[in-house]
Amino acid sequence: MTISSTPEDVSVSPRHIRFDVSEDLKKLWHGNDAFRTAFFNALSLQFPEGEQQFISAVRHYRDRIDDPKLAGEIRGFIGQEALHSREHKDYNEALKARGYDIEAIDRRFDRHMKWVRKLPPSRQLAGTCGAEHYTAVLANAILKNPEWMEGATPTMQQLWRWHAIEETEHKSVAFDVYRNCVGDDRLRRIVFLFVTWNFFKYTFLNTCSLLRKDGKLWSLRTWLGGLNFLWGKPGVIRRCLPDFLAYMRRDFHPWQQDNRALLRENLEQLESGYAAN
Template identity: 30%
Template sequence: MLARDGTEEAAGNAANRMTVRQMGFAYPQTMSGHWNAKRPEFSQIVNAASLAMPYLEPYLIRTMRLARAQIRDEALRRELDSYVSQEASHYRQHRKFNEELKARGYRSIEKLEAKIDASYKRIEASGSLASNLAYAEGFESMALAIGEMLIEDRDFLFGESESGVASLVLWHFVEEIEHKNVAYDVFEHVAGNYFRRVGGFLHAATHIFLLTRAGYRELLKEDGLWRNLRSRLALARLLIRIFWKLTPKLVRILVPGYSPRQVADPAWALAWARLFTKDGEAAGRLDTTRLDQREPVPHAARTTA
């Protein structure tokens, strides 16, 4: 059933909705780091965010597994296990993509990865389980907001881009929407507190945004675009557009009584899940010339490397 704003309420709980999917994304040898040729700045923002995933998501997994021992609700334990499986798939796929970026000659990536790795080790070692759960819940609330924004603006951000990368990112955030309740429920079960929750969100959002900015700055420097006036203006316009759409979705997280259950699932995300059920390969090779459709459309044939 569609709501007035084009979203669709999903039936059932998170355990019924979460699916652990085996995906295959193709990246042609001719693909550059600017996999969206129209929007090289957006390409590098996404590339920079991808660099964090092989370190962020294992940290989330370890945190949730530590919390599992304190959960007595069997249904929530099953949801946590499904969440962990989805997140493990995410970081493995991003690691593969990041290796593709390295193969295209970006020398700054290894240093950026080392800094990201060290930052998550510090957060994990210095924080209590409660504070790490707050970070995890804060990240997942932010990821839900980002997923909504990316899906709403998918044609502008991913239109006519390389199918493999667009499919990777949109798949990832469809699954972030699927497991939107889990980190919140675990946090509330183990360490629930409004001020701790908001503090975790602010910590996670600030940390991720700073890591991402450092990453795209270095990547754009390697491209020779960081000091290019036209590119910097394009980047500024892009960031204004992104945060104009994203900020209201982030602000709601600060409201007392916020729950991700209040956020209806985008109809396109649910349509993607139906496409995967019918044809798993098709869901990994979206036709990026037709992302304005209400339902995802696959390419007729897989792009070859």
């Protein structure tokens, strides 16, 4: 019986692309804007360990999957997330080389992840589904609104496009595993509330840590610009909010947001940009 809900025309396959961002991260790479640069860097700081946890949570259950299609997508999911972890480790090392106290930020997040790894496998997988929803919604928004990355360096635009494409491709894999192996919808929604708190908490704390090093933590102008970016115009969080909250519906499924046309369009841009290099 097929339990995978990934559309037939979507392939969950890792792309072995390398991004040298060491020069880009020596500066405020997002249009010389301190807040926008810090916000995206703050997201990156969570990815290496977070995505390794996603892999571990799904691996707990993969031997229970009989559907060959979903089994193949699990392999693709693991491959994609492993490469994301690798590239963001390099990204974060470049931030460290610039002088940010990445070790202190990592220690803070590692304490949380140690707690997560002690949870029962069902809760770890529920947490993965919730976190994957956040990455999928943000990925869709980045692909749909290229103006959000206007002013960013070309390499950084390509890195975030690549990451967003693959998060979109595998957005239902962990969810399908959870639905088949755990199936507790109440647990799924309760855990999402904890994921929401921690996602915004660590993104905010990381952003503050980076802005402190830049000497912008107490800059009213920086924060007003940041609040406008997130909640005003373009309103990154404001415009994503309905899609974030859709996860709380009892009938929710990731591919209810069918963005395959957007995925194809951005794949063409990624491949043409990569070929040009």
